[in-house]
Amino acid sequence: MSTRENILAAVKKNQPALSALPDISVFKVHEEDVVKKYSDVFAGIGGLLVSAGSLENVKDLIRKDFDQNKRILTTLPDLTDVAELSDPDADPHTLEDVELAIIEAHLGVAENGAVWLTEDVMGHRVLPYITQHLAVIVREESIVSTMHDAYSKIASEDYGFGGFIGGPSKTADIEQALVLGAHGPLSMTVYLIK
Amino acid sequence: MKSTLDHAALAEEFNKDEERVDWHDGALWWIRQKRDRSAHQTPQWEELREAASAIKSNVISNLHDYLIQFEENLKKNGVKVYWASDAEEHNQIVYSILKAKEIKQMVKSKSMLTEECHLNEFLEERGIEVINSDLGEYIQQIDNEPPSHIVLPCIHKRKEEIGELFHEHLGTEKGLSDPTLLTRVARKHLRNVFLTRRAALTGVNFAVAETGEYVVCTNEGNADMGAHLSEVQIASMGLEKIIPERKHLGVFLRLLARSAIGQPITIYSSHYKKPRPGQEMHLILVDKGRSNLLARPDFRESLKCIKCGGCMNTCPVYRKSGGLSYHNTISGPIGAILAPNLDMKQHADLPFASTLCGSCSNVCPVKIPIHDQLYKWRQEIVKQGYSASRKTFSMKAMALTLSSPEIYKTAGKTGRWLLNNAPFAINNKFNPWYKQRDMPDSSQQSFGEWYAKNGSKK
Numbered sequence: 001m002s003t004r005e006n007i008l009a010a011v012k013k014n015q016p017a018l019s020a021l022p023d024i025s026v027f028k029v030h031e032e033d034v035v036k037k038y039s040d041v042f043a044g045i046g047g048l049l050v051s052a053g054s055l056e057n058v059k060d061l062i063r064k065d066f067d068q069n070k071r072i073l074t075t076l077p078d079l080t081d082v083a084e085l086s087d088p089d090a091d092p093h094t095l096e097d098v099e100l101a102i103i104e105a106h107l108g109v110a111e112n113g114a115v116w117l118t119e120d121v122m123g124h125r126v127l128p129y130i131t132q133h134l135a136v137i138v139r140e141e142s143i144v145s146t147m148h149d150a151y152s153k154i155a156s157e158d159y160g161f162g163g164f165i166g167g168p169s170k171t172a173d174i175e176q177a178l179v180l181g182a183h184g185p186l187s188m189t190v191y192l193i194k
Numbered sequence: 195m196k197s198t199l200d201h202a203a204l205a206e207e208f209n210k211d212e213e214r215v216d217w218h219d220g221a222l223w224w225i226r227q228k229r230d231r232s233a234h235q236t237p238q239w240e241e242l243r244e245a246a247s248a249i250k251s252n253v254i255s256n257l258h259d260y261l262i263q264f265e266e267n268l269k270k271n272g273v274k275v276y277w278a279s280d281a282e283e284h285n286q287i288v289y290s291i292l293k294a295k296e297i298k299q300m301v302k303s304k305s306m307l308t309e310e311c312h313l314n315e316f317l318e319e320r321g322i323e324v325i326n327s328d329l330g331e332y333i334q335q336i337d338n339e340p341p342s343h344i345v346l347p348c349i350h351k352r353k354e355e356i357g358e359l360f361h362e363h364l365g366t367e368k369g370l371s372d373p374t375l376l377t378r379v380a381r382k383h384l385r386n387v388f389l390t391r392r393a394a395l396t397g398v399n400f401a402v403a404e405t406g407e408y409v410v411c412t413n414e415g416n417a418d419m420g421a422h423l424s425e426v427q428i429a430s431m432g433l434e435k436i437i438p439e440r441k442h443l444g445v446f447l448r449l450l451a452r453s454a455i456g457q458p459i460t461i462y463s464s465h466y467k468k469p470r471p472g473q474e475m476h477l478i479l480v481d482k483g484r485s486n487l488l489a490r491p492d493f494r495e496s497l498k499c500i501k502c503g504g505c506m507n508t509c510p511v512y513r514k515s516g517g518l519s520y521h522n523t524i525s526g527p528i529g530a531i532l533a534p535n536l537d538m539k540q541h542a543d544l545p546f547a548s549t550l551c552g553s554c555s556n557v558c559p560v561k562i563p564i565h566d567q568l569y570k571w572r573q574e575i576v577k578q579g580y581s582a583s584r585k586t587f588s589m590k591a592m593a594l595t596l597s598s599p600e601i602y603k604t605a606g607k608t609g610r611w612l613l614n615n616a617p618f619a620i621n622n623k624f625n626p627w628y629k630q631r632d633m634p635d636s637s638q639q640s641f642g643e644w645y646a647k648n649g650s651k652k
């Protein structure tokens with residue numbers, strides 16, 4: 001027998017009698033104000049939260065907050081006044097010098113401040129991880145209360161890669177001292193728009 | 195790196211540096227308190243733990259079918275699947291994947307399984323260099339030591355020691371020990387590693403049978419940096435990492451980081467499903483004792499573990515003895531119940547490295563009755579004749595105490611009274627945990643606090 005068959009046979013023989021899955025639809029949290037909750041939690045985990053209102057305002061904020069002489073990349077065609085449009089055919093290794101990446105999230109999660117991104121909004125899978133600073137546009141109406149709600153929205157959507165990102169890259173491996181910017185972004189800004 | 199000393203002897207070594215023990219104890223207790231705050235702020239926390247435990251019970255009871263379903267979906271998604279029954283087979287598979295592409299260097303993110311398999315050593319012997327990219331694991335690797343904690347690999351090290359290692363290996367200024375500056379140096383070095391490695395290996399936190407995707411959680415982003423820049427991506431996972439459906443991730447991702455370090459979610463929870471165009475994705479399903487463990491009704495629940503490290507942070511013995519004293523990749527209470535399944539003789543000492551206080555079971559997000567299992571392993575080990583005489587003595591006393599609720603109650607009270615009023619009575623040669631210490635000092639406070647809180651519940 002092959003290793004596969006051996007393992008499967010042993011598992012089948014040794015696993016106990018079937019026990020039922022629990023009902024997880026009981027996890028319902030009714031947040032009065034998900035936008036406020038999201039904002040508080042995201043700021044609490046070291047993120048920068050800006051109520052921008054509109055994409056037009058985001059442009060002004062980017063001009064004000066980031067050095068236009070450095071490489072700024074976006075996957076949003078509406079933001080090409082302030083950023084270079086990400087080229088889907090580029091070698092991901094050429095993204096090493098990106099100072100700021102601006103992308104739009106599918107949704108935000110109030111209970112933990114995370115945003116949900118899939119590779120189609122990332123442009124390149126590595127972009128939100130390799131950039132020195134990350135900016136994410138979150139539409140207020142896309143914010144959900146908990147991870148359960150997030151997964152009911154994601155449902156059975158097909159993607160090659162997707163990820164929750166809940167703040168700047170961080171580590172506390174040296175004496176539990178918190179350091180933002182381990183390997184990835186040194187900061188993460190969320191621009192809330194209506 | 196295998197030690198021939200047992201846990202008590204290694205703990206004794208660790209305890210010689212009192213300042214370090216106190217720091218270690220305090221740092222872990224602080225993390226435990228963060229976990230508590232985070233848990234209390236989460237509505238339906240206990241129901242969540244209950245649900246997570248029930249989902250894992252279902253997984254254990256239906257693992258055969260889930261594995262087949264997962265494999266089918268992986269293949270549909272374009273991922274190559276391998277099965278390995280032990281470390282040797284696993285390591286050979288990784289080696290053959292790399293060899294086929296003539297790859298000589300690989301970057302690895304955190305994976306306790308590959309640590310257990312001694313993959314790095316195996317590949318190095320065959321001319322392949324592996325760099326661990328999690329900062330704590332990187333530090334442990336350059337110091338030639340295994341991780342001492344599954345979530346906080348170098349929690350036993352002081353920043354001055356890390357500064358010294360960086361001076362030696364990365365050329366930093368002598369005496370530099372500022373955590374931010376050291377992290378920046380590592381960042382520069384490791385970003386260059388990510389950019390130049392053609393192969394990346396990651397562990398797996400959760401593998402979804404329904405979709406064939408697997409989820410990797412980190413705070414640093416190192417798994418993603420490695421994987422998304424690689425042309426060959428490899429994931430190694432133990433069979434037990436399966437969960438049935440995508441929606442179940444909601445339950446586990448809510449629990450994991452809160453239980454681990456009191457954070458609402460890991461910064462990165464990455465769902466890998468299909469390779470990028472031009473990239474290869476490989477996934478290795480590893481048994482390494484899991485199917486055996488399934489056959490042990492008393493112990494199979496330990497397969498529910500999601501490796502949050504919560505049981506270590508709260509364990510009074512772990513906090514005072516350090517992870518390396520467990521001479522096993524997975525240390526602490528969970529290590530002490532997983533290790534004897536693999537080699538009862540070699541790990542006969544570990545189930546005795548506990549006060550059986552039950553604090554581990556109280557924090558475990560998947561409700562593994564860890565302290566019950568520790569007690570059952572003790573019985574098993576004594577029955578098989580593997581225990582040393584001193585431990586058998588404590589063990590027998592413990593067995594007598596626990597077998598009678600009345601004696602247990604009195605013993606509990608006496609124990610608490612003694613601890614408060616006559617610590618020297620506990621600090622005797624039959625109790626290895628107090629060997630180096632005359633009197634409980636400041637570090638004892640947290641144990642005292644814990645005792646006051648949990649001891650009274652009994």
Ligand code: SF4
Nearest residue numbers: 499500502503505558
């Ligand atoms: S046994 Fe429970 S508490 Fe310990 S690491 Fe595993 S999941 Fe966490």
